[in-house]
Amino acid sequence: MAEETIFTKIINGDIPADIVYQDELCICIKDINPQAPTHVLVIPRQPIPRLVDANEEDKALLGHLMISVGTIAKQLGVEDAFRVLINNGEDAGQTVFHLHLHILANKKFSEDSLAMS
Known part of the structure; x- marks a missing residue:
């Protein structure tokens, strides 16, 4: 079995996180x-x-996960512009x-600002 990641520990409640x-x-x-004023992670x-x-x-x-991104963007009030x-x-x-999707918003993005950790 693979070693547990920090995300697995968050999902299991072993590590606290700010759940959105x-x-x-x-x-x-x-x-x-965060790399933008709104920066959340969607984790399966x-x-x-x-x-x-x-x-x-x-x-x-x-x-x-993709449908959830839309739901979360609406919940956060950023549905009109996010990455x-x-x-x-x-x-x-x-x-x-551990696969995860970054949702970034409330920042003007340029085409050359694609780098993200």
């Missing part, structure tokens, strides 16, 4: 190192190390190997 949203398939927390409860590790059985979960980002692998800036 949760349902049976995912949890959304505020990022502890089922651990998938990287997006590339998802498979056919994960289709419904991946779709649920969704997924890092895949260390060289892409992924530091926790």
